[in-house]
Amino acid sequence: MNRNERHQRKIGVLLVNLGTPEGTDYWSIRRYLSEFLSDKRVIELSSLLWQPILQGFVLAFRPRRLGHSYKKIWDNVKNKSPLAVFTQNQAESLQIDFANQNICVEWAMRYGKPSIEKKLDFLIEQGCNHILILPLYPQYSATTTATVNDEVFRVLMSYRQQPAIRTLFSFPDHPDYIKALHHTIQEQLQSRAVQPERILLSFHGLPLRYVKAGDPYEQECQKTAAALRDAFGKTEQEMPLVYQSRFGPDKWLGPNIADVIKEYNKQGIQNIAVVAPGFMADCLETKEEINCEYRELFLSNGGKEFTYIPCLNDHPLAISLLKNIIQQEIKGWI
Ligand SMILES: C=CC1=C(C)c2cc3[nH]c(cc4nc(cc5[nH]c(cc1n2)c(C)c5CCC(=O)O)C(CCC(=O)O)=C4C)c(C)c3C=C
Ligand SMILES: [Fe+2]
Numbered sequence: 370m371n372r373n374e375r376h377q378r379k380i381g382v383l384l385v386n387l388g389t390p391e392g393t394d395y396w397s398i399r400r401y402l403s404e405f406l407s408d409k410r411v412i413e414l415s416s417l418l419w420q421p422i423l424q425g426f427v428l429a430f431r432p433r434r435l436g437h438s439y440k441k442i443w444d445n446v447k448n449k450s451p452l453a454v455f456t457q458n459q460a461e462s463l464q465i466d467f468a469n470q471n472i473c474v475e476w477a478m479r480y481g482k483p484s485i486e487k488k489l490d491f492l493i494e495q496g497c498n499h500i501l502i503l504p505l506y507p508q509y510s511a512t513t514t515a516t517v518n519d520e521v522f523r524v525l526m527s528y529r530q531q532p533a534i535r536t537l538f539s540f541p542d543h544p545d546y547i548k549a550l551h552h553t554i555q556e557q558l559q560s561r562a563v564q565p566e567r568i569l570l571s572f573h574g575l576p577l578r579y580v581k582a583g584d585p586y587e588q589e590c591q592k593t594a595a596a597l598r599d600a601f602g603k604t605e606q607e608m609p610l611v612y613q614s615r616f617g618p619d620k621w622l623g624p625n626i627a628d629v630i631k632e633y634n635k636q637g638i639q640n641i642a643v644v645a646p647g648f649m650a651d652c653l654e655t656k657e658e659i660n661c662e663y664r665e666l667f668l669s670n671g672g673k674e675f676t677y678i679p680c681l682n683d684h685p686l687a688i689s690l691l692k693n694i695i696q697q698e699i700k701g702w703i
């Protein structure tokens with residue numbers, strides 16, 4: 370490598386999403402859950418207390434039940450979960466867009482495969498000495514965004530020559546994010562003969578204890594909800610913010626989506642739509658939890674129409690959102 374090449378900048382971008390098991394069998398899911406739920410950013414309990422519960426109880430029963438859920442949503446052609454399929458599609462589309470600028474775009478999962486370590490190694494082998502880390506979470510939480518950054522820097526501990534690193538905090542009210550959601554929601558609803566009486570904005574929940582300790586996630590979700598209501602000219606009642614995916618016995622952020630749906634059933638509301646703006650890609654929590662579990666809950670208690678609005682996934686507006694974020698974040702590097 371001559372002096373000139375050493376000083377040449379080459380930019381890499383690493384998209385990171387949560388993770389997913391490699392298959393729907395008991396052991397694949399157990400391995401994945403064990404890694405995920407051993408993360409101290411996710412479960413803030415002492416290992417002495419939590420590990421026996423996790424290894425002895427949670428991992429004995431949950432993988433089998435989850436296996437049935439994953440089977441319902443699995444992409445059998447690609448033999449991957451939807452979250453992995455869409456994250457890969459996002460990275461590949463962006464790679465095409467950025468190829469002429471000599472920027473490498475890769476994707477990784479925080480838990481499971483492909484690992485952050487493998488993809489950082491790959492980017493560095495490609496000569497990237499400036500790397501942008503893009504956690505695919507529009508709303509910041511220590512349980513998601515921060516743990517991605519933790520893992521990135523843990524991997525870099527073994528490097529003598531580290532690349533320059535930038536990390537993205539969040540983008541809860543980025544105009545292109547709101548525009549993309551506005552457009553995809555309209556797209557789904559315009560074919561409906563009757564418009565929904567409520568459009569629920571459903572976000573993954575978080576233990577209340579974490580919010581009280583300073584996690585800004587709730588405020589971040591409220592920012593997104595406010596921007597979406599603005600874009601649609603709707604009220605909080607017409608477009609409520611709700612939380613899903615409660616886990617464990619702690620008190621979690623509310624209102625809980627199941628309670629809200631039951632309340633609608635009581636009020637005689639018959640036509641609702643649900644969108645999950647916090648997920649950049651459809652996954653177990655949307656395709657199964659919302660589109661199967663909560664659909665069933667609403668329809669079996671008197672509801673007539675339940676519309677699930679898919680996530681941004683690999684929609685062209687999602688790709689252009691990510692492209693604009695990347696261009697913004699690498700300013701000064703080019
Ligand atoms: C205390 C536990 C959990 C916290 C805190 C948490 C935060 C959190 N998670 C997401 C996004 C996703 N979570 C997904 C699955 C999932 N989440 C938990 C637990 C916590 N999440 C569990 C145990 C699981 C596995 C499924 C289950 O057992 O119910 C997924 C889906 C992955 C997939 O393969 O499809 C996503 C995505 C966010 C954004 C978040 C913080 C706000
Ligand atoms: Fe989760």
Ligand SMILES: [Fe+2]
Binds near residue numbers: 614615653654658
């Ligand atoms: Fe869930």
